[in-house]
Amino acid sequence: MGYYSRCRNLIATAKLINNEYAGIFPNTYESILQLKGIGPYTASAIASFAFNLPHAVVDGNVFRVLARIFGITDAIDSTTGKKKFNLLAYELLDKKHPGKYNQAIMDFGATVCKPVLPLCSTCIFQKHCVAYTQNKVNQLPVKEKKIRQRSRFFIFSLYSMAVK
Template identity: 70%
Template sequence: MRKSDLALPKNKFAPLLLKWNKEKNNRQMPWKGEKDPYKIWLSEIILQQTRVEQGLNYYNNFVKAFPDIHKLAKASDEKVFKLWEGLGYYTRCRNLLATARFISKELKGKFPDDYEELKSLKGIGPYTAAAISSFAFNLPYAVVDGNVFRVLARVFGIYTATDSTEGKKLFTALADELLDKKQPGLYNQAIMDFGAVICKPATPLCTICIFKKNCVAFLTNKVNELPVKEKKITIRKRWFHYLVLEYKNEIAIQQRTAKDIWQDLYQFPLIEANTELAVINILQQATKKKWLVKKDYEVASVSPLFKQQLSHQLIAGQFIRIQLKRQAKDNNGWVWVTKSKMAKYAFPQFINQYLKEKRVQQSLF
């Protein structure tokens, strides 16, 4: 028997999926059945590369703070980034604001109802354009996200890498072919729920799966080998040595502007290296940069080592708290803020770890 004899006829896929959706799917999410394109868009941006459980509170907070696109468009960068703080992939936040302001002003608040026009907006790619098109406007575009790659790779036994150009093309074509074009929104929601609840990445529930009689991966015992990805990430290690400069009741912070991790977030004056630096070395470098003047400062404390594992970088570093007797002349692009104002700015979680410890230990900041 050949694989093609086992494989599910393509026209049976949607009916089986929708039957499962109707009878067995009780996954609930606040944006499910939502028709307001603004809220759909918001949920989709938040959920890019982000698990539903992680994004849930952020979605609720955003909807509460900004009930419509004009409210979001009028908000300050600072406030919006603070609300996004901790969610990661901060470019999403910058693009969210840019697109909100564009739609609010240039389109007078009317959300585009066309796939190509949606895709031309900042932060909206093929997936998000398909999601908004189908959920808000019932247009026949199939979503292709991590769930869809996984479900289709397994059910149809496709070994083409999902992160290759060929794979994206192949899976997108198949997804469009399988789509129930009469009810694209319902279908798209169903296949993503199915991937999240049944056809999970690890330990999928094959024994109760509606496709088990036809799933190529299951029948050939290859469920754990699909889907295939070809690229493997390399991890870069970086050392961040932060100077927490205090003068009276103020702290120096600066915004990260480089095209790098944590762009647009705030931090303390930083000395980065590819190895761990001794405290004396850090102080020397800071002096050379004129951040510190000899005899005009005092080291108040040196934090323990902090570490944070990111997907593609390992961040290690520490925080040196320094009391200044005189404020530095050059502002070096710093902003001096009172400790109570610190809470208005968005910081990377690496720094929040430290701030949290500090608050607990010494009720600082």
């Protein structure tokens, strides 16, 4: 619900649910998305975890897993890349068990296909993983926007005091 404004958004949403929805949490993706501070990622997570609705969660873990297994070189922060990853995530989603599927792929990314030192030697996708078979694990996923490095200069003054 927005990292820095989480508390304000929570209170606003609680009031809205109480006043407008008779205290009942909305149960469709579209209505969840209307709540303050909730974007597509959180709406998909709530819809699938709480209501078993077929919406694929695409977070950093999922981007990484899909990029590596399928060898996708589109930038995950580009418009075309996001579209491609979202479409693929939806295609792969287990429509009968979306909540469990979403949780599983996120956990897999967090514990096996990790950003640094992924556990490829024991990974069940090893034989089919494009990144692994083509030795590109460390090159995927691709990001368009690089972290901007800035040079900063600081001036320090040091005082020393004699202790008697």
